Amino acid sequence: MHAVAAISQSALAHNLSVVRSYAPNSKIISMVKSNAYGHHLDLVKPLMQADILAVSELSEVRSLRKLTNKPILLLPGIFNDTDLQEAIQLNCHLVFHDLSQLTVIKNSKDPINLWIKVDTGMHRLGLPIDQLEQTLSQLKNNSNIHIESVMTHFACADEPTHIKNSQQFDTFSKLNIQHYSRSMANSAAIMSLDKSHFDYVRPGIMLYGASPFSNINEQLMPAMKLSAPILSLKTIKAGESVGYGATWTAKKDSRIVIIGIGYGDGYPRHAKTGTPVMINNTLCTLAGRVSMDLICVDIGDLEVSVGDIAILWGDSKLRVETVASYSDTISYELLTGVSSRVSFIRRA
């Protein structure tokens, strides 16, 4: 008896179709970095119906190449010739975001599909605007280099009214790159800023059924259902405490179940008392601190038996976004953090 993450194939397919309905005129890059946002690459086949897939490490390209023939975009690109050779062999498209990559790219003896990343205000990866024109002119006459697209990334798209969104959009749309294809939108921009869709959209979190915004979006279907069994049921007398630090004290005699999941499985240790946990279709509440292997849940008057299965997230009534907000984090962190001890299975 232990924790299971079941990955719904129909939810993934549905969420991809939601992306298509938001951005019907754009090609789609399924962002499957970080082992498909923690869902495991080999369990997200439906996302491989997109036009391109994107990951952030060459090791992920190796795994992904065994599963699909689609082009794979390597987000940090490459920095040395060994990696370049392997990337080309694996039919990788490469992001070019820093001038230190120029020599290796320019000297390639094989054709390269290159995506030029420009920094429009996030100030993470991307060429400064004033390096863009010169870099493009250096690369475009090289017969081995095909510039597939110019891309940039939003810093604040999850806050649709943030001033930085229109600033970045204006900066990007004014660049003299109209004859290149362009890519800008992540999930939040796909859902909130149509004009940013351009030629390629780059959905991540929405493919997995979580909203990029602070509110939940019913259109998206949770792809990962995380569950674990009830190992024990007991009554705690009023005034007695439960768990490490004795942070939760029963106000009245209380029925508590102990569930076989904890931070060692990726359930967040910072989940507060009161975080919802679903048992037999009913929302109950976390009581006291999360341990490495166990959590304690106040079940009130609910009928339960040892062996019943609790859902930690991934139901339409209990979404990962809710657990994230009770844990002062975001759904992305919870989904990518489910540990290797958990059994991952495919679900229809």
Ligand SMILES: *Cc1c(COP(=O)(O)O)cnc(C)c1O
């Ligand atoms: C991860 C990533 C995305 C997807 O972001 P979501 O918020 O998950 O949609 C898009 N573009 C780039 C460059 C990324 O690294």
